[in-house]
Amino acid sequence: MTTQEIANDLVVLCKQGKFEEAYTKHFAKDAKSVEPMENGTTEGLEAMFAKGKAWEEAFEVHSMEIGDVIVADNYFATTFALDSTNRETNVRTQSSEIAVYRVKDGKIVSEQFFYDMM
16 A cells, blocks of 8 residues: 555544554554653554553543645654543543654554644
């Protein structure tokens, strides 16, 4: 698949809430995920699944919008806008972020998220 095809399919799956399928289908087993915080790097698909599960347990998502993709060579980016409530604090917030992905040999090898810390 081309970078454009991977990007388009990833967004479709995420819009359908099929995050695990999106990661299983499109991410390399040794992919990494980078968040804008100290020690914010997660390495390996299994660790990324655990990070996602922990986030889902910590937050209730009321709505999510995913933007169109922008592709440049082996990179693509999209936006995520979330309306969620922290289950522990019961604080509801609206946030947005930019996600940048790198594709190599037909698989996503890295994702990096850009957003302001609350």
